[in-house]
Amino acid sequence: MYDKIIALLAEMGVDTTDVTPDSTFRDLELDSLSMTELAINAFTHTGVLAEGLTLDTTLAEAVRAFSHAAEPLGA
Template identity: 55%
Template sequence: METLLMFDKLVAMLFEIGIDTSHVTAQTTFRQLEMDSLSLTELAVIAAEGGGAGADGMTLDTTLDEAAQQLAHAARPQQA
C-alpha cells in the first residue's frame, strides 16, 4: 500500500516537472519518459523537499515501481 501511494506521488512529481504521465505504468523507466540526468536530478530535489525521501541511486533505467519502492523505503522512519 505504501508503495502504491508513493507511486501516485511520483507520477504527480513527474507531471509537476513537465513529463507526460498519461501512459505510465509501474514498469515504465525514466528513459522511456525521455528524461535526462538533469530532469532526474530535478525529480530527486522535489522528492527530497516533499518528504525528505532521497532518490540516491536512481538511474534513467530505473522503473517507476523501483523508484516508488525506494522513495517509500527512504521515507520510513529509521529505527535506532
C-alpha cells in the same frame, strides 16, 4: 508514493498519460538533469531522498527506493 511521483513528473512537464509502474525514467525521456530535478522536488515535497535511481529505474523500483529511504533506521 507512486501517485506522488506521477504528480511530480507531471509538474515537470512530463507526459504521464501512458505511464505504468514498469515505465523507466528513460522511457519518459528524462535525462540526468531532469532526474536531479525530480530528486530535489521529491525531497522538497516528502523529506525523503532516495539514492541510486538511474534512467533505467522503473517507477515501481523508484517507489520501493523512496519507501525504503523513508523507513526509520533499524526498522
